[in-house]
Amino acid sequence: MDHHHPNGVNTNTNTNTAMQPHGLEIAIDELETHQVVAPPHKSTLRKLKGKLKETFFPDDPLRQFKGQSWQKKLVLGAQYLFPVLQWGPNYSFKLLKSDIVAGLTIASLAIPQGISYAKLANLPPIVGLYSSFVPPLVYAVLGSSRDLAVGPVSIASLVMGSMLREEVSPTGDPFLFLQLAFTSTFFAGIFQASLGVLRLGFIIDFLSKAILIGFMAGAALIVSLQQLKSLLGITHFTDQMAIVPVMNSVFHHVDEWSWQTILMGFCFLVLLLLARHVSMRNPKLFWVSAGAPLVSVIVSTLLVFAIKGQNYGISVIGKLQQGLNPPSFNMLRFGGTHLGLVIKTGIMTGILSLTEGIAVGRTFAALKNYKVDGNKEMMAIGFMNVVGSFTSCYVVTGSFSRSAVNHNAGAKTAVSNAVMSVTVMVTLLLLMPLFKYTPNVVLGAIILSAVIGLIDIPAAYNIWKVDKYDFLTLLTAFFGVITVSVQAGLGIAVGLAILKILLQVTRPKTVMLGQMPGTSIYRDLHHYKEARRVPGFLILSVEAPINFANINYLNERIFRWIEEFEEEEDRLKQQKSSLQFLILEMSAVSSVDTSGVSLFKELKSTLENRGVELVLVNPLAEVIEKLKKADQVNDFLREDSLYLTVAEAVASLSSGMKKGQASSMQDLPL
C-alpha cells in the first residue's frame, strides 16, 4: 500500500509552501496536478439515456440478459414473467409438506377474515371467500415473494366501502354497489399493473412510513368504531364513517343495545386478544392466534345454534349460497354517472393495497435475504386484481398479519397460497351452510382484534423523537382520516411531505467552514468548535442543488454571511484584514440550472465591485459542464478561481496575498 506514501509528503509540501514563499513553485506544481478538469464529454442523447435509466430502471433489470444466447434469453424472459418457472423445477416433496402446513394455517385465518372484511366493505360475506380463492392462485404463478399470503385486507376493504358509500347505499341498491365494487377492483388492478409496467413504482414511496403509521392508526380507529354496530347489536346505524355521527348513532340507540350480544362479543374479543398476546410473546405459538378466529367462529356458531341465539336478539350471518366464484365481467360498468367515483376508488384502494403488498414482500424478503422486484410485484398484484374483478372478487393484496402467520408456519414457496385457495374452494363447495348461524358479533370481534395491531404507538413515539416534521405528517394523516375522509387525510399528509422537500430546496443550508487546526480539513464552524476561520477568507459550503427556486435566497444569504463575516473580523482583530476571497465549497451542489449559472455570474460581478474574488471548490461534473457552456470567457474555469479542495485554494491564494496580509495572518491566535 505504498501508493499511500506520497500522500503525506505531498500534502506536507503543498500546505507548507502556502506559508513559506520559497516553496511556492512546488505548491503550484502540486496544485496543477490536482487541476479541476471538465468531465469526459457525453452527448445530450447519452446523458438523457442515462437520466432516464436512473429514473425508471435503477435496478437495471436487463443486466442478467447481457451476453446470453437467445435461447437462454428466452428462458430468462419467461422466468422473469412467471417466477414459478424459477423455483418450480427444483420444487421438492419436502418443500410441499411445509407449504401444505402453512397453507392450511393461513386458510383457517383467511376464511373468517374473508367473511369479516367483506362485511367491512359492505359486500356480501361470500365475496370475501371468493376473493380468497382465485387471486391466490394467480399470485402463486406470477408472484416473486415466497411469504406473501394473498387475500382481502382491512384497510382496502374499509376504504372501498366508505368511498363507494358516498354515492350508492349498500343496503339501498346492493346489486349496483356490488357492480361498482367489482369495477373499482378492475381499475385498481389496471392502475397497479400499469405502475409496474411504466416503472412508476416510486409513486408509492410518497406514502412515507410516518404517513402510513398515522393513516393506519386512524383507519383502525374508524374500523373499530364501525364494529360497535355488531358488538352492541345495534340495528339502526349511521352510514357515515367519521367519529361524530358514529358516536351519535351509538348513544342514540342505547335502547337497541342487547346485553346478550355485548356479553358474547366481549368474551370472544378477550379470547382473541389473549391469543394474539400469546403469539406475540412467543412466535413459536403463532398457531394460537392463527387458529383463534376459526375456533371462535365454530364455537360461537354452535353456541348460537344450541341456544337459538336469534331469539335473544343475536344477529347472525344467515344463509349463504354455495358454489364457486360466478363470472362477473358482465357486471363491470365502464360508463354511467358513477364512473368518476369508481376510478377514484380504484386508484385509492389500488395505491393502498399496493403499498401494503410491496411493504410486506420487502419485509420478508429482507428477513430471508432474497430480493423482490418492486415493479414485478406490482404487475403480479395488479393482474391478480384484474382477474379477480372478472371472477366476483374485490381488491386483494398481501396482508401483513396473514403473511406473518404464513412465514411463521414455515411456508417455503407461493404454493402455500395455492393450498389455502384449495381449502377455501372446499369450503365454498361444501361448508357454506355451516355459517348460517355464525353471529355477526364474532365477526366484529375478529375484525377488532385484527385492526388493533395496526395502531403502533411505539413507532409513532420513535418518529416524534427523531423528526418532529415527520410526526406532524403522521398526525395530519391520522386526524385527516378520522375527521374528514381517507382521501383527504392521505392527500393533505402527502402534500405536507412534498412541501418539506420543496422548502429544503428553496431554503438550502449554507454553512461557514473553518480549518481543523493542523490539518487540511475544513468543517462547519458551528459544529466543530476547534475549527478556525482563516482571515481574509470566507469559506461557505452550499448544501443543495442551485436552481430557480433558491437563487434569490442564496444571493441574499451569501451577502448576509459577508456582512456578518466582516463585522466579526473587525471585532476579532486590532489590525483589520478585510475580506479578500469568497470560497464556495460546491461538493454538495448536485446540480445547477440556468438560473443557478446566472447566480454565479451575478455573484462574481457584484463581489468584484467589493474587491472580493469568487472561488469555486470541487464543483461536480454536471456543474462544471454547465458553467463551461454558460460563459464563453470561461471565467469560472480560470485556474486561479477553481480548486479541487479548500485547503489547496487557501494555500495557493494566500501565498498570492500581499505581504502585509500574510504577516497579519501570522500573528493570528490559534
Place this chain on the structure above:
Amino acid sequence: MDHHHPNGVNTNTNTNTAMQPHGLEIAIDELETHQVVAPPHKSTLRKLKGKLKETFFPDDPLRQFKGQSWQKKLVLGAQYLFPVLQWGPNYSFKLLKSDIVAGLTIASLAIPQGISYAKLANLPPIVGLYSSFVPPLVYAVLGSSRDLAVGPVSIASLVMGSMLREEVSPTGDPFLFLQLAFTSTFFAGIFQASLGVLRLGFIIDFLSKAILIGFMAGAALIVSLQQLKSLLGITHFTDQMAIVPVMNSVFHHVDEWSWQTILMGFCFLVLLLLARHVSMRNPKLFWVSAGAPLVSVIVSTLLVFAIKGQNYGISVIGKLQQGLNPPSFNMLRFGGTHLGLVIKTGIMTGILSLTEGIAVGRTFAALKNYKVDGNKEMMAIGFMNVVGSFTSCYVVTGSFSRSAVNHNAGAKTAVSNAVMSVTVMVTLLLLMPLFKYTPNVVLGAIILSAVIGLIDIPAAYNIWKVDKYDFLTLLTAFFGVITVSVQAGLGIAVGLAILKILLQVTRPKTVMLGQMPGTSIYRDLHHYKEARRVPGFLILSVEAPINFANINYLNERIFRWIEEFEEEEDRLKQQKSSLQFLILEMSAVSSVDTSGVSLFKELKSTLENRGVELVLVNPLAEVIEKLKKADQVNDFLREDSLYLTVAEAVASLSSGMKKGQASSMQDLPL
C-alpha cells in the same frame, strides 16, 4: 502561519501508519484528534426558531435595530416603512433637476402607452392615464427602488383583459367589466401586499427565468395578433385570444381591411421600430425611442385631423372625458357570481406584475449597486394597487421598458415618478380633447413595437445550450400560453419545474469515489480518470437529502453498486480481494428524516450478513443528531464506523485489515 505546519507531518504519519503497523498508535491518536463529534445541543424550540428565521427572514431585516436607542429604533422603523424618509432629507436641487428630465421623458412614453395598454385590457383609454397618475405618487413615498418607473404594463393588461373576458364581454357590459377590473386590481394589491407582509416572497421565485422568457414571448405573440384588429382596420373581430380564432377572424374579414389604415400603421410601425433600433444601438440616444410614441401620436392625430381620416375608414379613439381620477371604491364588487373569477384574475395579474416589478427593481439595483428589499417592494407595489383600485386605476407595476428609459434619462430618485404623474395630471386636466382624432392604428403600432422587445431569442438559445430541461419548461410556457390560456401555460410550466426538483430528490446521484494518486483526496471515478479505486473498499458519495422519497431507490442503487464493484474486482485482479467496507461519504446529505434513518439501519444489517461493514464519513450536524436519537445502541456513532474524511477512514480501516488482504493490496497496479 506555522499553525499549518503540523498538518503535513500528521497526515504524513497517519497515512503511513495505515500501511506500517508500527506507526499504528500514532494513526489512532491522529484519528482521535479528528473525532466526528455531535453538534452542540439545541432545544427543539430553538431549532424551530432557527428554521423559521431562515425560511421567512433570510435577510434578517431586524439586524439594523439591534442595540439602538428606542428613538433611533422609531426613526429606523419609519424609514423602513417610508423609504422616502431615507433619501428625502438630503435631497438636493441637483438631484431634482435630473429627476425632472427623467420624469418628463417617461411621461412622454407613459401617456401613449397608458392609452394603448388600457385598450389592450379592454378598458377605456382614459383608465390607462388614471393608472399613470395616482400609483406613481404612492410609489414615490413607499418604494425603495430609485429607477422603477410605475404604470400599466402589457403583460398584466393582456392577462386581465383576457381572463375577465371569459365571463363578461367588455363591449356587451362595459360598466360591469370595469367594476370587475377594479375589483381584481384590489385583490391583486391585497395579494401582493400580503405576500410581502407574510414574507412569502419566494413564491414568485417559482416563475423561473426560463418560464418567464417562454411566457413573455407567447404573450407578446398574442398581443401582436390582437393588434391586427386595429392595424388592418377590421371592425368585426373575435373576442378570443388563442391563435386559431384570431387568424380566422383576420382572414374571414378581408373585405373589412382598409388599405389607408394598413398603410398608416405600416409607416408608423417602421418609424417606431427604427427609433427602437437606434436607441438599442446607442443607449445615449434613449430619448429617440422614448419620444417616438408621443411624436407618432401627435403626427398621426394631426394627419387624421387634416385629411378627415375617419372618412377613409381610419378609426379614431373619439372623445375622452376630461378631469382627474374619479373615486371608484363604490365600484368594487365583493360578492355575486363573478367573485371567483375576480379573485383568480387578481392573483394571476398580481403575481405577474409583481414578478416584473421585483425583477426590474433588482436589475437596476444591481447596476447601481444598491439593495432593494423584495418583501418591502411587494408591500409598496401591493399598497399602490389597492389605492389604485379606489381611484379608477387598474393593475400597475414597474415596467421594464419605461424603467430602462428612466434609468438612461438619469433618474436619481423616485421623484421622477412624481414628475411623470404631475405631467399626466396636466394632460388629464387640459389635453384630453386633443386625443379625439388619434387613430387606433397608431396605438396598435405602439403596442406592437413595445411587446416585440419581450421576445428574447438569444436568451432562449442560451437556455437551450445550458439546460435542456429548462428549455422544455420554456417551450411549455410558450405553447401553453398561445394555444390554451395564460393560466394553463404558466401552471403546467411551473408544475414541470417542480417535478424536476422532486425527481432530483427521488433519484439522487450516487457517485463512486477513488483516490487521487498520491493524495488524501477522493473524487468521482468517472469524472477524474486518474483517480484509483482502493481494493476492498467501495466508497460512495450520496448527493441529496435522504428521505421517504428516495430510500427505496438508494437501497436498490447501492446494492447494484456493490454487485458491479465485485464483478469489477474479480475482473481486475487474479487474486480476489472481496469487498470489506462500504464507505458512505455524507458531506452532501444535507438532511435525513425517519425513513432515512431506517435506511441506514437496514443497510447496516443487510451488509453485515454479506460480511461488509458500513462506514459513514463526515455526516453533517443534523444527520448525526438524528442517528443519535434513532439508535439507542449508538451503533452508527461507534468510533470505527464514523470518520471525518475518507482518507482517514481508509487509512485506519485498512491498517486493521488482515495481513493477507494487506499484501494482496500491495501488488495492486497503480
